Amino acid sequence: MDIAHHLAVSAISRNYHDLSSDTVEATVASLIDSLACALGGASAPGLDEARRALGRWGDSGCTVWGGFGQMPAPFAAFLNAGSLHALDYDDTDDKVPLHANSVVLPALIADLEENRPDCDGREFLTALAVGLDSAMRIGRAGGPKGSRGWNYSVISGCMGAVLSIARLRKWDAETTVSALGHQLAQTAGSLQSIIDGSLAKRFQPALMAKDVLMSASLAEAGIDGPRNVFEGRAGFFGLYQDGSFDRDSMLPGLESCSLVNDLSLKPYPSCRFTHAPIDLALQLYQRGLRPDDISQIRIRVSGQAVNMVGRDYDCQSAGVVDAQFSISYTVAVALLRGAVRLGDFTLESIGNPMVGRFASEKVLIEANPDVGFLGMVPVEFHVELNNGSPFYIATEMVSGSPEMRMTESQLRSKVLDCLEFNGSRLSADDFIKAANTLKDGASVKNFLRLLK
Template sequence: MDLAYRLGSIAASRSFNDLAPMTVDTTIDALIDSLACALAGTNAPGLAQARGALRRWGNTGVSVWGGFGQAPAPIAAFLNAGSMHALDYDDTDDKVPLHANSVVLPALLADLEENRADCSGHVFLTALAVGLDGAMRVGRAGGPKGSRGWNYSVISGGMGAVLAIANLRRWDTDMTVSALGHQLAQTAGSLQSIIDGTLAKRFQPAMMAKNVLLSAALAQANVDGPRNVFEGKAGFIRLYQDGEFDRDFIETGLDRCALVEDLSLKPYPACRFTHAPIDLALQMHAQGIRPGDVKQIRIRVSAQAVNMVGRRFDSNTANVVDAQFSIAYCVATALERGTLQIADFSEASVRDARIGAFAANHITIETNDTVPFLGMVPVRFDVRLTNGQELEFSASEVSGSPAKRMTPSQLRAKVADCLSFNQVRFNADEMLFKVGQLRANAPMSTVLALLA
């Protein structure tokens, strides 16, 4: 039988007792991180326009996070996913790479608020872990195909979100497979929005979150979707994975949602490929080096990093998305300021002529052919100072990854930055406490009220 049957049967039957304590902890941390990112992004460029454009389809249903009223569940999921992904601050699975929560969480919470608003914390955390694990598992089993131009946050995230809803609704296997089939029928995701530096990038997971709810509605109404979702002649594996897929990988830890423990949380609000270079820039700053001390920084990274974040930065024409996807801008800013926060990606900051000039004229970015195509590390800096001294800096791990996790204090600082940036009416400690109470099976209604 098609792989969808195996994924569907396991996903729908998982319970909280199947999750290891570490899986529960990482699911909660990822939830806190994602909701903070969403609340910070509600007024990011493009979000107000999107709310205005979609208002015509109704203002009742489920919450549009951040105090923007309500909307029909698919529209609310779209808007909430857009705000979560807008600042490029949301979690990643570095090995694909993909933003696991960007589709799974907005779709799942919209479905929950519409159909099971009295849901317990344990039930919700189980469904979320199933969805995150499913998105990561599908992405990793096929291996990254970023060179083809696919956006795996969108492609794999949609499959994970369906599995999360199947678990929440306790569907049987056939209905889950049908919903996965409907999701296949409407899956697409191009990286061109990143290449062109457009705001469409932040709405790609949003499109898929909306579509997941439509897939669920069709399956629930007994409108059958394709059954050979993964292994069919025009299935997921052939279309998106060039026919290459490690089916055995799917099985390892599937019953425990073990991959959630591999999720990375981002310490900086920029593309994940910029993070190791930012780490090194902050290391330079900590040693007392400032842009005025530097004649040249030669940065060597993977080929995909060059493709996505290695273009020359021009502060005269750059927008916020360009800055989020620029190693040169991120390194120049971190070296100058000793930090990199949301405010560093405002229109005014992106237009800073001094930082822009340093990024354009003193930083070069090259491919290191010894690094795997999609590798985020190792990264190397060859630095020449104005006094003639030459220095080397290198990174073999990325901050926020499982090997270099954010500490509780770092996560709290990130949440505080997110909430203060958008003047949210509750503080980081309140949010950490209420979401953390889900571990003790507190009702989800308390979290939903906070988001509304």
């Protein structure tokens, strides 16, 4: 039997009390983190244009977060996913990597508003945990072939989103498998938007969030989808993972959504592959080194890090996405300013000639063959100072990971950064407090009012 059936049965069987306290806390933290990112990104480049483009299809239905009214559920999910992912500040599963919430959360909340508006907090958190865990489980199953150019945030995230909605709506297994099949029929996601530095990148999870709601509607209407979703000849694993996957690895912990505990929250608003280099650059800053002290930094990272964030940086032509996906730029910012924040990714900031010169002239990125292709760490800095002295520094951990979790204070600072960046009047403390009441079964409807 295709593993879609096992995933479906597990998803619809989950109860709040199946989740450990650590998993509940991780789910709530990811909710706070993701919605803060969405509110911060609601006016990012491309979002105003997207709202105008989609506005022709209606202005009622579900909330467009950040005070932008309502739209039909699929388009509200699209816009909310776009704002959540726009700043590249949203969570990651470092093992894949993928942004689990980027598809799961916007699709789930739009479906909740439309179909279960009186859902309580524990039901909602259970559905969210199911979706996040499933997205991560599917993404990890094949040791993903990132070098082929698939965007695992979207192709795995959308499957997790379907399973979260199945749990929310309390479907049977047959309807759930059918919805997964419909999603397979329309899933796609290329990394070319990142390679080309285009704004399309931030709308790829958005397209899948929209499509998930379509898949859910078709399945609930009784239109059957493919049944052999993952293991069929043209199923998910054959298409996206060359038919090579570890089926058995998908099952342990499924009954408790344990992979949610592995989700990393990002301390910096840039591609996750830039985070370990930023950590090291900040260590250099704390030791008193500044760009003017350095002749060259040779940075050794994984092959995928080179592909994603290791390209030459040209401040004359770079756009926001280029800066978000540049080790050279983010390291230069960290060395100059001692922090990497949202304000460093505006068109004005990325055109700073001092940062641009250092990034383009003094930073050399190369692949370390001793690091696994998809590895975030280890990362090495071989630094040559202007006085001729060599300096070496390295790390085998990356901040925000399960090994170096953000503290409550750090998460609050991130929420403040997001809200202040977009001029939101929402109180960070009220927002965090309201999210935590969901653990006690508080109304989701009351919490979601904060997003309007």
